[in-house]
Every structure is written in structure tokens, then in C-alpha cells.
Amino acid sequence: xxxxxxxxxxxxxxxxxxxxxxxxxxxxxxxxxxxxxxxxxxxxxxxxxxxxxxxxxxxxxxxxxxxxxxxxxxxxxxxxxxxxxxxxxxxxxxxxxxxxxxxxxxxxxxxxxxxxxxxxxxxxxxxxxxxxxxxxxxxxxxxxxxxxxxxxxxxxxxxxxxxxxxxxxxxxxxxxxxxxxxxxxxxxxxxxxxxxxxxxxxxxxxxxxxxxxxxxxxxxxxxxxxxxxxxxxxxxxxxxxxxxxx
Amino acid sequence: xxxxxxxxxxxxxxxxxxxxxxxxxxxxxxxxxxxxxxxxxxxxxxxxxxxxxxxxxxxxxxxxxxxxxxxxxxxxxxxxxxxxxxxxxxxxxxxxxxxxxxxxxxxxxxxxxxxxxxxxxxxxxxxxxxxxxxxxxxxxxxxxxxxxxxxxxxxxxxxxxxxxxxxxxxxxxxxxxxxxxxxxxxxxxxxxxxxxxxxxxxxx
Numbered sequence: 042x043x044x045x046x047x048x049x050x051x052x053x054x055x056x057x058x059x060x061x062x063x064x065x066x067x068x069x070x071x072x073x074x075x076x077x078x079x080x081x082x083x084x085x086x087x088x089x090x091x092x093x094x095x096x097x098x099x100x101x102x103x104x105x106x107x108x109x110x111x112x113x114x115x116x117x118x119x120x121x122x123x124x125x126x127x128x129x130x131x132x133x134x135x136x137x138x139x140x141x142x143x144x145x146x147x148x149x150x151x152x153x154x155x156x157x158x159x160x161x162x163x164x165x166x167x168x169x170x171x172x173x174x175x176x177x178x179x180x181x182x183x184x185x186x187x188x189x190x191x192x193x194x195x196x197x198x199x200x201x202x203x204x205x206x207x208x209x210x211x212x213x214x215x216x217x218x219x220x221x222x223x224x225x226x227x228x229x230x231x232x233x234x235x236x237x238x239x240x241x242x243x244x245x246x247x248x249x250x251x252x253x254x255x256x257x258x259x260x261x262x263x264x265x266x267x268x269x270x271x272x273x274x275x276x277x278x279x280x281x282x283x284x285x286x287x
Numbered sequence: 288x289x290x291x292x293x294x295x296x297x298x299x300x301x302x303x304x305x306x307x308x309x310x311x312x313x314x315x316x317x318x319x320x321x322x323x324x325x326x327x328x329x330x331x332x333x334x335x336x337x338x339x340x341x342x343x344x345x346x347x348x349x350x351x352x353x354x355x356x357x358x359x360x361x362x363x364x365x366x367x368x369x370x371x372x373x374x375x376x377x378x379x380x381x382x383x384x385x386x387x388x389x390x391x392x393x394x395x396x397x398x399x400x401x402x403x404x405x406x407x408x409x410x411x412x413x414x415x416x417x418x419x420x421x422x423x424x425x426x427x428x429x430x431x432x433x434x435x436x437x438x439x440x441x442x443x444x445x446x447x448x449x450x451x452x453x454x455x456x457x458x459x460x461x462x463x464x465x466x467x468x469x470x471x472x473x474x475x476x477x478x479x480x481x482x483x484x485x486x487x488x489x490x491x
Contacts, residue, residue, distance in 0.1 A: 070429030145310025
């Protein structure tokens with residue numbers, strides 16, 4: 042965690058034209074799972090400004106290494122070895138220190154390790170598919186994994202998800218809570234996916250595409266992809282009518 | 288032209304998908320041995336102060352079918368009304384209470400359950416006290432951006448009547464969608480994503 046004084050301001054209003062709307066019928070499950078009534082706007086109270094923060098003590102030694110954290114001793118997951126790294130910042134460009142990131146993904150063949158999953162592609166006995174890490178003082182994070190495969194899903198009769206890694210992100214306030222998906226540069230499936238296209242703005246979609254990062258590739262070991270994450274920014278004061286503590 | 292304000296855009300949300308459990312509750316999803324326990328599974332311990340309560344309920348889609356693949360997170364104050372957060376400047380919250388919990392809905396019944404404590408009252412922006420409440424965040428397959436709502440306690444009638452957030456709900460017949468009803472030692476709180484009984488969701 043940072044030595045900086047904690048911030049206590051409300052968060053910037055979320056731009057819900059930038060995020061996907063609730064109702065996106067080409068993504069079929071959204072049809073009956075989307076509220077029909079307008080959201081009630083709530084200027085942040087303490088209940089939204091505060092949020093849980095997790096210490097580095099939470100982490101196990103291999104939590105950020107999906108190639109090994111489920112593998113038998115001496116073995117490793119099959120697939121293209123990659124490093125995913127980047128920075129968590131807020132909308133002001135300020136690094137978010139101590140942010141907990143959790144990620145999950147399919148294996149190299151597009152198969153998830155989950156009770157409910159029945160895709161015929163094989164499980165990898167050395168790959169679990171979950172990992173987590175916490176950003177450093179400047180907001181940086183990194184983890185090691187294999188590149189996930191594309192994956193068919195029962196939406197259209199021939200719909201396939203692009204290769205993707207799911208991210209769950211905690212900032213410092215519960216109003217910053219975010220789940221998203223990272224895609225890979227150059228994947229032609231991105232532009233055909235109804236879940237991707239739930240986002241109306243092309244520039245917003247591009248914010249989810251990690252760039253191949255040759256400068257951070259480890260020669261003869263793993264390629265790198267860079268994926269920066271932006272959380273909501275914060276106003277500077279807590280209570281307009283309470284001067285102390287600001 | 289004027290100078291750019293220089294703000295970045297927030298990373299857009301995407302659905303958590305049907306396999307959110309792999310990343311957020313791997314032990315629940317059948318992946319053992321990576322994490323000791325699933326994060327957020329326990330909010331209280333033997334020393335936690337306050338009245339122990341159970342929160343339970345289900346999440347229904349627009350056809351009345353319970354979601355069996357959702358993930359619910361809650362965030363609440365301790366018994367004294369303090370949050371266990373670095374942004375809490377009014378005092379120090381109960382160290383034996385996390386304030387945060389995470390529960391997947393049961394894969395068969397769709398029920399979520401939290402063992403927690405009744406939260407104390409927290410001030411609104413203008414200093415008035417809000418009624419005791421728990422903040423909920425719901426993600427699932429088919430939900431493109433996490434849904435935020437609040438659970439209030441139906442038996443806190445006087446506090447609820449003066450709650451500044453509940454007062455802002457124009458359609459008064461929707462207020463009960465945020466009230467958990469007592470059932471023995473538990474509070475029951477169902478969430479309806481869509482339709483006649485649609486729960487009030489917030490843009491926070």
C-alpha cells in the first residue's frame with residue numbers, strides 16, 4: 042500500500058454511454074437480465090466512497106503464475122507462454138496502489154475448468170485458470186499465464202468468443218468496482234463478438250485490447266501483452282459542508 | 288480550441304460471464320488447491336461486535352427464473368456505523384469485521400447467503416443519518432455492467448422513513464423492493480432484475 046494519505050472524495054460520474062448498456066439483445070442472455078426502469082442516480086455517500094482494500098499478505102507465492110499455480114511439481118501448463126502486465130490508474134491518471142486484481146480464463150484450447158462447462162476441448166491437467174495480484178505503489182501489476190483459446194458458446198448457432206482474460210478489479214472505493222475482459226491485439230474474432238459489441242463505441246472497445254509488447258517480452262521464454270486499466274477518478278473533498286478533514 | 292482537461296476514460300465493463308466463479312470463488316467452482324479459501328467467504332469471527340444476522344435471498348430474471356450463476360458482493364458498516372476502509376476518517380472500524388463479503392448463488396437453488404452483523408447508521412452527505420443498510424453489487428452472465436442496489440431492514444421503520452436515499456425514490460410503491468423482511472433470525476431479500484417487481488438499482 043501507498044504511504045499517501047487516503048482519499049475521501051466522491052467518484053466521478055460514470056459515463057454510461059461509454060460502458061455497455063444493460064439491454065443488448067444480440068447478446069441474448071441480456072434480454073431477461075436487464076432492468077427496464079431507469080437507474081436512480083445517487084451522489085456518492087460514505088457507503089460508496091469507502092471500500093475494502095486487501096493487503097499483499099493475502100497473496101500466495103504462485104497466485105500470479107497461472108502456468109504453475111495448478112500444475113503438478115515439475116510440470117507446467119500447455120500453451121503460448123505470456124506475461125500480462127500494465128498499470129491501474131484512475132481517470133486523473135493517478136496510479137492506484139494496492140488494487141486487487143483477480144483474473145480467470147480458459148486454457149489454450151478454449152476449455153474452462155468449471156463444473157458447468159461441457160465443451161469437448163480437453164482440460165489441461167496442469168492448468169486451473171485463476172490468478173490474482175495486487176498493484177504496487179505506482180499501480181503496476183503483472184502475471185504469467187498461457188494465452189487462452191477461442192471458445193464456442195450457445196448464443197448464435199456459430200458464435201465464438203475471441204481469446205480473452207476476465208479481470209475483476211477493486212480500487213479503493215466500492216463505487217470503483219469493475220469486471221471486464223481483456224482481448225488480444227489482432228484477433229479477428231473481436232469484431233464479430235456480441236459481447237464485445239455490447240459496447241457501442243469503437244474507441245471503448247479498443248481500450249480492452251491488449252497490445253503485443255515486444256519490449257517486455259522475455260527472450261526464449263514468454264511474450265508480453267500490455268493491458269492498462271482505468272478506474273473512476275475521485276473528487277477532492279468528502280463533504281462540501283464540512284471543512285475539517287478535507 | 289481550449290486546453291484538454293486530460294482525463295482518461297474508465298475501462299468499459301463487460302459481463303462476468305457464466306464462469307466468474309473460476310476467478311472469484313475457485314474453490315466453489317471445483318478448483319481446489321490454488322487458494323486456501325474463497326475470498327469474502329467469511330465476514331465475521333468470534334470477536335466481531337454487533338447483532339449476528341443472516342442475509343439470504345435469490346435473484347430473479349424477467350421470466351421469474353432464479354439466476355444460478357450470479358455473484359453477489361456486499362459492503363456494509365460495522366455495528367458502530369464505521370467502514371473498514373482506508374477512506375474511513377471518522378474512526379477505526381471493528382478489526383474483527385471485514386465489512387465486505389462475496390457469495391455465488393447456489394448452482395441448484397439460486398440462493399445466496401451471508402453471515403454478517405446488523406450495520407450501524409452512517410451519515411449522509413449533509414450529516415443526517417441514513418437508515419441501516421447494506422450495499423450490494425451483482426454480476427452474472429447477461430449482466431453487462433454490475434448492478435448496484437441497497438438492502439434496508441423492513442423492521443427499521445422509523446429510520447427508513449427518514450432515510451435520505453429512500454426518500455429520493457419518486458415511485459413510492461418501489462420502496463419495498465429495497466426492504467429485507469425478517470424471517471426468524473434471518474433477513475430475506477429477493478432481487479428482481481426486470482418486470483413488475485423490479486428492484487430499484489442505483490447509478491452510484
